[in-house]
Amino acid sequence: QVQLVESGGGLVQPGGSLRLSCAGSGGTFSAWRMGWFRQIPGKERELVAVISSSSGALWYRESVKGRFTISRDNAKNTVYLQMNSLKPEDTAHYYCAADREGVGSLSQVHTYDYWGQGTQVTVSS
Numbered sequence: 001q002v003q004l005v006e007s008g009g010g011l012v013q014p015g016g017s018l019r020l021s022c023a024g025s026g027g028t029f030s031a032w033r034m035g036w037f038r039q040i041p042g043k044e045r046e047l048v049a050v051i052s053s054s055s056g057a058l059w060y061r062e063s064v065k066g067r068f069t070i071s072r073d074n075a076k077n078t079v080y081l082q083m084n085s086l087k088p089e090d091t092a093h094y095y096c097a098a099d100r101e102g103v104g105s106l107s108q109v110h111t112y113d114y115w116g117q118g119t120q121v122t123v124s125s
Contacts (some may be wrong), residue, residue: 002026007049009119022079022096030074033102038092047107093118
């Protein structure tokens with residue numbers, strides 16, 4: 001059974017940093033395209049960043065470019081999201097997701113086959 005488990009969220013002041021981790025188990029993690037999404041209550045889940053299976057292709061939401069970095073360590077079955085210069089508008093519940101096929105639309109939630117339970121990020125002074 002595939003499991004994705006996020007960690008690393010928390011409360012941080014504006015301008016601060018957090019590093020989210022997503023550990024995968026039960027499947028061929030190294031073959032999956034991985035994404036980080038976020039969601040706030042009452043709004044749709046939105047894509048933040050994506051990394052291909054080989055780390056050769058990356059995508060970022062415009063609002064996080066230059067501040068967030070997605071990476072992965074396939075030997076550890078883990079994908080990371082380094083978040084710097086955090087802003088209050090980054091406050092959300094962050095989810096990692098795995099796409100087995102790697103060919104669907106990046107931003108569509110239904111493209112992804114597996115999801116973690118999420119971790120809360122709150123940016124506030």
